Amino acid sequence: MTTLADGEWHRLHPASPLLRGGIFIVAVLGFIITNLRERLVEVFFGVPRYGGDPVDEILARGAVGWALLAVVVVLLLILTVFYLSWRMHTFRVTAEVVEVRSGMLFRSNRRARVDRIQGVNIVRPLIPRLFGAAKLEVSVAGQDANVQLAYLGSSLADQLRRDILRLASGLRQPPPAARDAARDAAPDAALSPPPGYGLAPTAGASYSAATAVADRARDFFAPELDPDAAPPESVVRIPPGRLIGSVILNGFTVFVVLAGIALTVSVVAGVSDWLLVAFIPTLIASVSFYFTRVTKSLRYSIAGTPDGVRVGFGLLTTSNETLPPGRIHAIGVSQPLLWRPSGWWQVRINTAGHSSTKGAAGEANTTILPVGTLADVARVLELILPGFDSEEQQALIERGLNSKGGVDGYTNAPRRAAWLHPFSWRRTGYTVSNGTALLRRGVIARELVLVPLARLQSVAISQGPLTRMLHLASARLHTVAGPVTADLGVVDAVEALVLFDRISSGAISSALSDTSHHWNQPDGVAE
Amino acid sequence: MKSREKCVPDPAERMDLSDVGEWKRVSPRYVVVETAGTIVFGLVLTGAATALWLLADAQWALYAMVAIVVITAATVAFEPRRVRAIGYQLREDDLIFRRGIMFTRFVSVPYGRMQLVDITRGPIARWLGLADLKFVTAAASSGVLIPGLAEADAESLRDRLVELAESRRAGL
Numbered sequence: 130m131t132t133l134a135d136g137e138w139h140r141l142h143p144a145s146p147l148l149r150g151g152i153f154i155v156a157v158l159g160f161i162i163t164n165l166r167e168r169l170v171e172v173f174f175g176v177p178r179y180g181g182d183p184v185d186e187i188l189a190r191g192a193v194g195w196a197l198l199a200v201v202v203v204l205l206l207i208l209t210v211f212y213l214s215w216r217m218h219t220f221r222v223t224a225e226v227v228e229v230r231s232g233m234l235f236r237s238n239r240r241a242r243v244d245r246i247q248g249v250n251i252v253r254p255l256i257p258r259l260f261g262a263a264k265l266e267v268s269v270a271g272q273d274a275n276v277q278l279a280y281l282g283s284s285l286a287d288q289l290r291r292d293i294l295r296l297a298s299g300l301r302q303p304p305p306a307a308r309d310a311a312r313d314a315a316p317d318a319a320l321s322p323p324p325g326y327g328l329a330p331t332a333g334a335s336y337s338a339a340t341a342v343a344d345r346a347r348d349f350f351a352p353e354l355d356p357d358a359a360p361p362e363s364v365v366r367i368p369p370g371r372l373i374g375s376v377i378l379n380g381f382t383v384f385v386v387l388a389g390i391a392l393t394v395s396v397v398a399g400v401s402d403w404l405l406v407a408f409i410p411t412l413i414a415s416v417s418f419y420f421t422r423v424t425k426s427l428r429y430s431i432a433g434t435p436d437g438v439r440v441g442f443g444l445l446t447t448s449n450e451t452l453p454p455g456r457i458h459a460i461g462v463s464q465p466l467l468w469r470p471s472g473w474w475q476v477r478i479n480t481a482g483h484s485s486t487k488g489a490a491g492e493a494n495t496t497i498l499p500v501g502t503l504a505d506v507a508r509v510l511e512l513i514l515p516g517f518d519s520e521e522q523q524a525l526i527e528r529g530l531n532s533k534g535g536v537d538g539y540t541n542a543p544r545r546a547a548w549l550h551p552f553s554w555r556r557t558g559y560t561v562s563n564g565t566a567l568l569r570r571g572v573i574a575r576e577l578v579l580v581p582l583a584r585l586q587s588v589a590i591s592q593g594p595l596t597r598m599l600h601l602a603s604a605r606l607h608t609v610a611g612p613v614t615a616d617l618g619v620v621d622a623v624e625a626l627v628l629f630d631r632i633s634s635g636a637i638s639s640a641l642s643d644t645s646h647h648w649n650q651p652d653g654v655a656e
Numbered sequence: 657m658k659s660r661e662k663c664v665p666d667p668a669e670r671m672d673l674s675d676v677g678e679w680k681r682v683s684p685r686y687v688v689v690e691t692a693g694t695i696v697f698g699l700v701l702t703g704a705a706t707a708l709w710l711l712a713d714a715q716w717a718l719y720a721m722v723a724i725v726v727i728t729a730a731t732v733a734f735e736p737r738r739v740r741a742i743g744y745q746l747r748e749d750d751l752i753f754r755r756g757i758m759f760t761r762f763v764s765v766p767y768g769r770m771q772l773v774d775i776t777r778g779p780i781a782r783w784l785g786l787a788d789l790k791f792v793t794a795a796a797s798s799g800v801l802i803p804g805l806a807e808a809d810a811e812s813l814r815d816r817l818v819e820l821a822e823s824r825r826a827g828l
Contacts, residue, residue: 587764587798633764637749
C-alpha cells in the first residue's frame with residue numbers, strides 16, 4: 130500500500146474518463162442500436178427486414194473498407210482523447226493544499242487549503258462501484274468550490290481520505306506505517322501510477338480473475354463503515370420498517386391520498402375522465418419518489434471517527450461523508466406532526482461546504498439523520514456536538530424536544546406572546562449551555578435548534594410596531610446558509626437584550642477557546 | 657430634537673441596549689441621499705398611477721396616486737429621524753450596529769467573523785462625499801450595512817475593521 134498524500138503528482142484511475150463519460154457511451158451505443166435494430170433482429174431471430182439502415186447503404190455503395198476505416202479512426206480518436214484527458218488530469222496532496230490540474234485545451238488548476246476543508250465525501254455510483262472505483266470529493270466553503278477526484282481505486286480513496294483528514298487535523302506527520310510505505314513506493318509513485326491503481330486491486334503474478342471477482346464482491350457487500358475506524362456502539366441504524374414509515378408519513382402522502390380520493394369521487398360520479406389522465410403521471414412519479422427516498426437511505430450509518438463524524442448511506446449508489454469537528458454551524462432537530470405518534474425525529478445541519486452529491490433520503494446532504502427515535506437523536510447529537518453530553522445538557526435537549534413549556538431551564542416567551550403565537554408561545558424559548566445556544570420553538574411541528582457559538586456569525590434582535598406594543602422582540606442567530614434557521618419569533622423585550630448580551634459575548638469567548646479547525650494539533654505547536 | 661421625539665409614542669418603551677456607550681452616528685448629509693431616493697421612487701409610482709388613471713381611465717389609480725403621495729411625504733418627513741437612528745459602535749471584540757425607529761434592529765458581529773469589507777458609493781452619495789460600508793460575514797443574513805459615512809471615515813473604519821479582524825481571526 131502506498132499513500133497518495135505524499136506531495137507528489139498522481140493520476141486518477143485509468144478508467145476514469147470511461148466512467149465519467151459513461152452516459153455519453155450509453156447514448157452512442159443507443160444510437161447505433163436503434164439504427165441497426167432491424168439488422169440485429171434479423172441476425173438473432175431470422176425475421177426478414179425491409180432494408181434502409183446505414184449498413185445496407187454502405188454495402189450498396191461498396192464502401193465497406195472506408196466504413197471500417199472510419200470506425201477505427203473514431204475509436205482511436207476517442208481512445209486518444211480519453212488517454213490524454215487521463216494523462217493531463219493530475220492531483221497532489223501536500224501538507225497545505227489539495228491541488229488538481231486538469232483539462233487539455235483549457236487547463237484548470239484548483240487548490241483547496243487543507244485546514245479549510247469542510248468535509249470529505251466518498252461516493253460510489255453503481256457502475257463505477259462495480260468496477261471498484263470511487264469518487265472522492267473535498268468540500269470547502271463557497272459556491273461550487275469543491276475539489277473532485279473522480280475516480281480513484283476504492284481502497285485508495287478510503288486511504289486518501291484518511292490521509293487528507295489527518296493532514297487537516299494538524300497532525301502533520303503521517304503515521305509511521307504509512308510513512309515507510311510511502312518511502313518504499315516513492316521511486317515509482319512520482320512518474321507512473323502505483324500498483325493497485327488500475328482495476329485490479331493488487332498487481333503481480335499471484336493475481337487472478339477469481340481474486341478480482343472476490344475483491345469486487347467484498348467491496349460491494351462490505352459495510353460502509355470500516356469496523357476499525359469507528360467504535361461500533363456509537364452507530365445508529367434505521368430499521369427498514371421505520372424508514373419506509375417515515376417516508377410515507379409526510380405531507381406529500383397527504384397530497385397523494387387527497388388526490389386519490391378526489392380522483393375516485395370524480396370517476397364514480399362520472400364528472401370527467403380528464404382528471405384521471407392528469408393524475409396518473411403524478412401517481413407514477415410518487416412511486417418513484419418513495420422508491421428513491423427509501424433506497425437512498427437504506428444502509429444508513431453514522432459513527433464518530435477520530436477525524437470527525439462519518440455518515441454513510443445508499444443501497445446501490447453509496448455515499449460516505451466525513452465531517453471534521455467544528456464544521457457544523459447549526460443543528461436543527463425537528464418533528465413533523467405526522468411523526469409525533471411514533472416519536473420520530475429528523476436531524477439537519479448547516480455546513481459551509483456542500484458536497485455536490487445528494488444526501489440521505491434524496492435530500493440535500495444536510496440531512497444527517499433522516500429519521501430516528503429520541504435515543505438515536507441523543508446519540509447523533511453526542512457525535513456532532515462533542516462535549517455537550519453532561520446530564521444537565523442531555524436533560525436540556527430532551528426538554529427542548531418534548532417539553533410543553535413552563536419552568537424547564539429555558540427562558541420562555543411571556544403569556545402576552547400568545548397574541549402572536551397562540552399555540553407555540555409556551556414552548557418558544559432559548560437557553561445557552563457550554564458554548565451552545567439552544568432555541569426551542571413550534572408546537573405543531575416541534576423544533577429544537579442548536580448553534581455552537583464558536584461558529585456563530587452574528588446575532589440580531591429586532592422589534593416592530595406590533596412586538597413593541599406587546600413589549601416583545603424577536604431574535605435571530607446568523608449562521609451560514611442551510612436548511613436550519615436559528616430564529617426566535619417572540620421573546621420578552623427585556624429578555625431580548627439579555628439574549629443579545631449573552632449570545633454576543635458567548636460567540637466571542639467560544640471562538641477564542643475553539644481549536645477545532647486543527648482538532649488533533651498538539652498544544653504549543655499552533656502556528 | 658426634543659420636540660421631534662415627542663411625535664413617537666412613549667419612547668421609554670423603545671428597546672435599547674443599556675450598558676453601551678455613545679453610538680457613532682452617520683453623517684447628517686445622508687438624509688439627502690435617502691430623501692432623494694424616496695422622492696424618485698415616489699415619482700415613478702405616481703407617474704405609473706397617473707398613466708393608469710389618464711390612459712386606462714381607471715378611477716382607483718387616482719386614489720392610489722393620492723396614497724402614494726401621502727406615504728412618500730410621510731416617509732420624507734421621518735427621514736431625518738430614521739437617519740439619526742442609524743448607529744454603530746466598535747466594542748472590544750465586536751461591532752454592534754443599530755438602525756430603524758419603527759422596526760428597530762440591533763446586530764452584533766464579532767470582528768473575527770469578517771470575510772470582507774465592501775465600500776460602495778452611489779451617485780448622490782458621491783456628490784455629497786459619502787460612502788456605504790458593508791461588513792460581510794459567512795452568513796448572508798448578517799446584513800451589516802453602515803450607510804452615509806464620510807468617505808475618509810469609511811476608509812479609516814475599513815482599515816480599522818480589517819486590522820481588528822486580522823488580530824482575531826477565527827477561520828470559518
